[in-house]
Amino acid sequence: MASPLRNGAQAAPAGGRRKESRRLGALLLVLRVAALCFSLAAAVLAATDGAVLRLAPFRFLLAANAVVAVYSVFEVAAAAWEVAKGATLLPEALQLWFDFGHDQGFGYMALAAAAAAAREAALCGGGQERNISSTACLQGDIAVGLGFAAFAFLALAALATGFRLVRFLATGSRLPAGTSSSSPY
Numbered sequence: 001m002a003s004p005l006r007n008g009a010q011a012a013p014a015g016g017r018r019k020e021s022r023r024l025g026a027l028l029l030v031l032r033v034a035a036l037c038f039s040l041a042a043a044v045l046a047a048t049d050g051a052v053l054r055l056a057p058f059r060f061l062l063a064a065n066a067v068v069a070v071y072s073v074f075e076v077a078a079a080a081w082e083v084a085k086g087a088t089l090l091p092e093a094l095q096l097w098f099d100f101g102h103d104q105g106f107g108y109m110a111l112a113a114a115a116a117a118a119r120e121a122a123l124c125g126g127g128q129e130r131n132i133s134s135t136a137c138l139q140g141d142i143a144v145g146l147g148f149a150a151f152a153f154l155a156l157a158a159l160a161t162g163f164r165l166v167r168f169l170a171t172g173s174r175l176p177a178g179t180s181s182s183s184p185y
Contacts, residue, residue, distance in 0.1 A: 021175045022083060028160050029079040035153035036072035039065040039110065042146035046117075049136040057116040058140060064113035065147055068106050068154065075099070075157075088174075096168050099161040107154035114147035 043065035046058055053059055078089040078099075088095035121144050124137035164174045 025083040031153050031157040032075045032079050038146050039068040039150035042143045045139050045143035049139050055120050057120040061113045061117040064109050068110050071106050096165045100165045103158035110151040118144045
């Protein structure tokens with residue numbers, strides 16, 4: 001028997017709810033893996049040439065993308081757990097707020113770091129005081145681009161986690177509410 005939700009509607013049969021939940025969970029897993037790959041690649045490229053690391057924005061890019069990569073490792077594990085087990089790693093409400101809040105915070109940190117480093121990358125190699133090779137400038141440019149890509153995937157994940165959070169607040173569950181069996185639609 002379907003149980004009533006907080007908004008008074010009846011829950012859909014478990015099979016359809018699980019299928020839609022798994023699709024969204026799989027999408028979040030893919031987005032989180034992509035954010036991990038791009039942030040890790042940006043951090044590695046920012047760290048490989050010491051000449052670029054003399055500039056503070058590139059150190060910020062390295063640190064921000066390293067933090068995002070560590071966060072993404074945790075989130076990939078949590079998303080894989082959710083897809084495999086059908087349950088959140090933390091209690092449901094805590095997991096939804098944790099995911100949404102941290103996706104927002106770390107996403108904007110990655111954006112700020114990439115934007116700051118982009119300005120320096122545009123000026124890279126210019127002037128006598130910089131003395132940075134063109135290879136280091138190219139690596140810096142690529143690290144900035146990867147940092148922006150990591151932000152894009154975190155922003156998409158924030159949209160998905162925001163959707164799940166709003167659905168939880170509206171229905172009392174991260175799973176789709178569905179319709180009752182007596183509905184003509």
